[in-house]
Amino acid sequence: MKVTGDQALVKKINKSLILHTIRTHSPVSRASLSSMTGLNKATVSNLVGELCSQELLTEAGPGESSGGRKPLMLHFNHMAGSVIGIELRVKQLTAVLCDLGGGILQEREALLDTHSLPYVLEQMKGMITELIAEAPPSPYGIVGIGVGVPGMVDENGVVLFAPNLGWEMVDLRGILENTFEVPVTIDNEANAGAQGELSFGAARGVRHLLYISAGSGIGSGIIIGGELYKGARGYAGETGHMTIEADGTPCSCGSRGCWELYASEKTYDNAGLSLPARTTPELVQYARNGQEDTLRHFASMGESLGIGVTNLINSFNPELIVIGGALSEAEPWLGGPLRKVVAERTLPYHKQQLEITFSRLGSRGTMIGAGFSAVMHFLGNIRVTL
Secondary structure, three states, X not given: OOOOOOHXXXXXXXXXXXXXXXXXXXXXXXXXHHHHHOOOHHHHHHHHHHHHHOOOEEEEOOOOOOOOOOOOEEXXXXXXXXXXXXXXXXXXXXXXXXXXXXXXXXXXXXXXXXXXXXXXXXXXXXXXXXXXXXXXXXXXXXXXXXXXXXXXEOOOOEEEEEOOXXXXXXXXXXXXXXXXXXXXXXXXXXXXXXXXXXXXXXXXXXXXXXXXXXXXXXXXXXXXXOEEEOOOOOOOOOHHHOEOOOOOOEOOOOOEOEXXXXXXXXXXXXXXXXXXXXXXXXXXXXHHOOOHHHHHHHHHHHHHHHHHHHHHHHHHOOOEEEXXXXXXXXXXXXXXXXXXXXXXXXXXXXXXOOEEEEOOOHHHHHHHHXXXXXXXXXXXXXXXXX
16 A cells, blocks of 8 residues: 655654654754654754744754764753643542643642532633643743543543543533633543653653553553554553452442452542541551551552552563552552562563563653643644554
């Protein structure tokens, strides 16, 4: 099959290639850029000139010279605009205002009293309005809003089913775009977290990654060959509803014995527990002080996390597992039991050169990843697949 494109398309692709190469490897010289992209120096010079005139690139220098005049270095202009990244959790709404390089400029957090759609939308719109008002002056202003939600999302930004929120068929993208008149991207929160880790966190340069978002529920962002895998219809990664107990506790999804019932913050609400608190930040403080009930509970959760992680390792054979979300803050008490279960139960060859780590972005990973999706939408991440 022949794939063709007119001159304008080829130019657009080359321009995108140059922009994203500089964004990733900044600072870089024109000569190095030509070598890295395979484009001739004249093409690089012309397209760099256009990007500088659009204020997406800046020049500074001089750089190191291998002989002759020292080159000016090209930098991606992080401050050309701002994005807002939001994570909708079961009990919280969190948001960040970021520059185009993922740097956090402002942060907001609010507890949610109910999952009622009008109430959540009111909170979300108020938070976005506050962050827009605090955005620094820039050539492009607010270029997009990205939202990570705990549920299934289609390609049009419709939340099809979010069992932990009780939502079905919510056109969240349409609602927010109509309100704020900027492009909005909506994705599953684990997918957003995976993108955050891949671009700014522990997974830079990784080709085969499983990102486990562990908080009020559990979801997985799956990276295969450096690309986010969403499945045939875009719904891959609902691993929190993988059964680990055949006759286990009934789940809000309609099944029973789901992984997240044993390894997420849902366990805090189990009847009969003598925990001194019911939120992860509070329990982390009790664990630091050696509170025995908390330590026992985190150990049990770590073992349950390990069971699900083992199933995923045996299924996908990744090179890296990143545990993110709210429970990443409890790494000192979850990590040991988790890794012990994985070591005992994972197939031998799957364990070779496998690394399990906790998120460097902590509980901010999904917000940063959601914001990054908005950045990519703004910059026009063009790819051609043959």
